[in-house]
Amino acid sequence: MISILITLVLVFILQFLFYSWWWIILVPLVLGFLEKDSLAKAAGGCGLGIFLLWFGMSLYHWLSGGEIIVTRVAEVMGGGSGFTLALVTGVIGFLVAAIAGFSGFSLRKVLIKEYQIS
Amino acid sequence: MRIFKTILAFCALFVLFSLLNNSQGSIPPLGKFLNPFVGFWINGEALDHIDEVLDVKGLKEEVKVIWDERQVPHIFAENTYDVYFAQGFLTARHRLWQMEFQTHVAAGRVSELIGSKAIEFDKTQRRRGLLLGAEKALQKISEDSETQLILQAYANGVNTWIDMLTPVMLPLEYKLLNYEPETWSTLKTALLLKFMAWDLTGRNSEMDMNIIRSALGEDFVNQYYPDDTPRTDPIVPVAKPWHFDALVPELNPAAFEPQFVKDLRNAEPDRDNGSNNWAISGKKTASGFPILANDPHLGLKLPSIWYEIQLHTPDMNVYGVSLPGAPAVIIGFNENIAWGLTNAGSDVMDWFEIEFKDDSYSEYLYMDEWIDAELRVEEIRVLGGEVVLDTFAITRFGPLVYFGEHNLENDHPVGLAMRWSAHDPSNEMKAIRGMNLASDLESFFSALDQFDAPGQNFAVAARDGDIGIRHNGKYPLRGSNQGKFVRAGRDTTGEWREWIPRDQLPVISNPWRGFVSSANQNPVGKKYPYYMGWEYEDYERGSRINDRLKMMENIGFQEMQDLHMDNFNKGAQYILPFIIEQLEPASLTRDEIEILHDLEQWDYVSDPDERAAWVYKQWWLHLEQAIWNDELTLFGEVRELPTRSVTAELLLRKPNLIYYDDINTPETEDRKTIITSAFQQTVSDLTQGLGPYGDAWELGRARGTDINHLLKVKGLGRTGLLTGGGVGMVNATKKTHGPSWRMIVELGDSLKAKGIYPGGQSGNPGSVYYDNAVDDWVAGNYYKIYFLSTPVVQKDTNHLLTSLRNYQ
Numbered sequence: 063m064i065s066i067l068i069t070l071v072l073v074f075i076l077q078f079l080f081y082s083w084w085w086i087i088l089v090p091l092v093l094g095f096l097e098k099d100s101l102a103k104a105a106g107g108c109g110l111g112i113f114l115l116w117f118g119m120s121l122y123h124w125l126s127g128g129e130i131i132v133t134r135v136a137e138v139m140g141g142g143s144g145f146t147l148a149l150v151t152g153v154i155g156f157l158v159a160a161i162a163g164f165s166g167f168s169l170r171k172v173l174i175k176e177y178q179i180s
Numbered sequence: 181m182r183i184f185k186t187i188l189a190f191c192a193l194f195v196l197f198s199l200l201n202n203s204q205g206s207i208p209p210l211g212k213f214l215n216p217f218v219g220f221w222i223n224g225e226a227l228d229h230i231d232e233v234l235d236v237k238g239l240k241e242e243v244k245v246i247w248d249e250r251q252v253p254h255i256f257a258e259n260t261y262d263v264y265f266a267q268g269f270l271t272a273r274h275r276l277w278q279m280e281f282q283t284h285v286a287a288g289r290v291s292e293l294i295g296s297k298a299i300e301f302d303k304t305q306r307r308r309g310l311l312l313g314a315e316k317a318l319q320k321i322s323e324d325s326e327t328q329l330i331l332q333a334y335a336n337g338v339n340t341w342i343d344m345l346t347p348v349m350l351p352l353e354y355k356l357l358n359y360e361p362e363t364w365s366t367l368k369t370a371l372l373l374k375f376m377a378w379d380l381t382g383r384n385s386e387m388d389m390n391i392i393r394s395a396l397g398e399d400f401v402n403q404y405y406p407d408d409t410p411r412t413d414p415i416v417p418v419a420k421p422w423h424f425d426a427l428v429p430e431l432n433p434a435a436f437e438p439q440f441v442k443d444l445r446n447a448e449p450d451r452d453n454g455s456n457n458w459a460i461s462g463k464k465t466a467s468g469f470p471i472l473a474n475d476p477h478l479g480l481k482l483p484s485i486w487y488e489i490q491l492h493t494p495d496m497n498v499y500g501v502s503l504p505g506a507p508a509v510i511i512g513f514n515e516n517i518a519w520g521l522t523n524a525g526s527d528v529m530d531w532f533e534i535e536f537k538d539d540s541y542s543e544y545l546y547m548d549e550w551i552d553a554e555l556r557v558e559e560i561r562v563l564g565g566e567v568v569l570d571t572f573a574i575t576r577f578g579p580l581v582y583f584g585e586h587n588l589e590n591d592h593p594v595g596l597a598m599r600w601s602a603h604d605p606s607n608e609m610k611a612i613r614g615m616n617l618a619s620d621l622e623s624f625f626s627a628l629d630q631f632d633a634p635g636q637n638f639a640v641a642a643r644d645g646d647i648g649i650r651h652n653g654k655y656p657l658r659g660s661n662q663g664k665f666v667r668a669g670r671d672t673t674g675e676w677r678e679w680i681p682r683d684q685l686p687v688i689s690n691p692w693r694g695f696v697s698s699a700n701q702n703p704v705g706k707k708y709p710y711y712m713g714w715e716y717e718d719y720e721r722g723s724r725i726n727d728r729l730k731m732m733e734n735i736g737f738q739e740m741q742d743l744h745m746d747n748f749n750k751g752a753q754y755i756l757p758f759i760i761e762q763l764e765p766a767s768l769t770r771d772e773i774e775i776l777h778d779l780e781q782w783d784y785v786s787d788p789d790e791r792a793a794w795v796y797k798q799w800w801l802h803l804e805q806a807i808w809n810d811e812l813t814l815f816g817e818v819r820e821l822p823t824r825s826v827t828a829e830l831l832l833r834k835p836n837l838i839y840y841d842d843i844n845t846p847e848t849e850d851r852k853t854i855i856t857s858a859f860q861q862t863v864s865d866l867t868q869g870l871g872p873y874g875d876a877w878e879l880g881r882a883r884g885t886d887i888n889h890l891l892k893v894k895g896l897g898r899t900g901l902l903t904g905g906g907v908g909m910v911n912a913t914k915k916t917h918g919p920s921w922r923m924i925v926e927l928g929d930s931l932k933a934k935g936i937y938p939g940g941q942s943g944n945p946g947s948v949y950y951d952n953a954v955d956d957w958v959a960g961n962y963y964k965i966y967f968l969s970t971p972v973v974q975k976d977t978n979h980l981l982t983s984l985r986n987y988q
Contacts, residue, residue, distance in 0.1 A: 077218075084197065084211065116214070120216045131221070131352070132221070138895040161189060
């Protein structure tokens, strides 16, 4: 739960400081690396955090003056409603963040193990 | 194992990053595009917000802007620089992507945005020399400090907006195509104006005329492609005497058979780029003040081609539509005059076949000598990093647009060079500035002396009661039919050397009939001493306008609106009863007889719910094809057909024309047979396409109008609009083409104006103001125009005020 919240808040703040979309890779990568024990927290926590952030923000824009643009873009992308588009956005965010969290977690396991052997 | 998993995870992450960070074909970079902090989600109505105060770097003094309820900016500035700076700034705020994209198209730079599929388009576009013309225009502009200041102020305003843009606020299309705006320049404005000139003058049938003459003979061309369109009511009434000594062209070039055969029409602008305008004397209006009306017909796109604006300084107050990317008002009014434009249609583009020494295209034959061509190397950058070099030759007859074939006799390479008046140095911006400031007919026409290309009919109404119209432009002095055919570019014959003097151009002021009008028809009758071209619009639209205006008295806004929306098909009224009479009823089915019955009952008004209008249109097209397509399919293409009015006259007056017979069938068809079979074919085709005779056959449903996005992206346009009208009607609305701005202005002590265009002020597809006027435009409604004299929000309006504060 905390990892979800940390991911969400960190990316939220960073997005307002810098425009790059790949915070959803970098932050989970680092958080995953810092996670000692649980793969579920590393991958799932990061993934869910970003899902909630992207899905939630998309819904927010859609419902606060974004109906026209969302309807149009949904048609450009081949159909669907604003809700579907927000869901797709959230799911893509989840996928990317979860894989990034998993990658960070795995990296730590590899590096820490090798450090212990030497 | 763990290492393997980690490597795999990072590989997956890398692949995902690449996929989401870059465009995949036509799919935008989804990581950026879907990101709810930066992507498309931001491009909603929040961007419509109007600030009360904006700090703008680069202004000399504070500028006040009143925004009306349609987000038309009314700019109040203290000096000339600031007013155009603010115009550039605010236009870019609404239309930046469109402005830049149009100049990319004009400059042949589309490959940079969409990749290699546009390389051939870019090459042709560059060879047409729009950039060449724009560079020469800038040179000319540099001689006039005021125009230069205006262009530079506008560019500075655009660039200030670009500098203020964050990636979050980028227009949607930049996010879709994954690129960013570049710095605006005066050259881009010049390019945009050349692009408009191309759109309006870039079409002619010279190659087809050569091919047709070669296959079917000179008589065929003279008879069926005459210089005077039958039944035309010219812009300047035929009775007008011309009191001047006309110049005489030196040589009438001899006939020439080109080696190069190319279908030019596919690459050329729409033949129906036309328009209506008229100015009515106070004698015929209810208020006693003159009225001006205009509706330019252009390709209908979103974002709209026009941007509505008011520009106010201590020495100017002008309102109208501007072209996003160019300063000033193109069509509009000030306190003293109102003006409207229609395309002139006179020939300002000639094609010359040039013979080159070898495949380097560096020398060409002229006056029996090989002379050097200027070789220009174009660097076409393609999305993804590839750079394509294209060399093209510039001759004294203009740039070589098409090449790649050889003279059959001596194997020398040959190509087609394009001589176009818009390639010559000119300063239309100075003319437009003069028009915006003009106080009467005389000062308006005097400003037009600077306006070379595109040729336009300028109709004007002045507050002092004068009305007038001038067929304006820089027109070469031609021998009869010079420019109707491709010429040999190897000597002085056919070369442009002199121009029709401006004071001898077709013009008329305050005619006795109390109005002037134009609808792209032949500007003059046979008494006028100069030959200016032959591809003018058929008689129907112009003649209908004149018929209506002659009948009208006590004219007010409603009558003008009704005339703009007039769907009466004069061509159908002329020919339909005759072709119905020629049908052989015995050979018709029950369904066909039902349809025929509706045609007989039709009042020739092409309203959106009218089935007969669409049946007639299709029947006529089938009939034209039945008469001409067999003879005119030459070199694998159906060549330019005779005009509607020529074909209609033949049908009426020639019962036994040999061309009625289809040369591809063993039978001998006659007039009755082809009229009947064309009707049956029409019913069969429409039934196949639309189902049994019913609502789907109504004009609005079967044709209607689609206003597509400039990129033709589905979802960003407005399609399936139930419109009436069509070709040959005053309401010249077609499938993707039509009245791009309808304006009516009544001058007088208190100026009144109405207008509408099919779109909205904003270029943002997520804005309410993107297409807010479309439904009203379809319905024939107009909006009240606020012509303000002070930057004060008026009572009972929901207008907003923005102060653009000078910020250093």
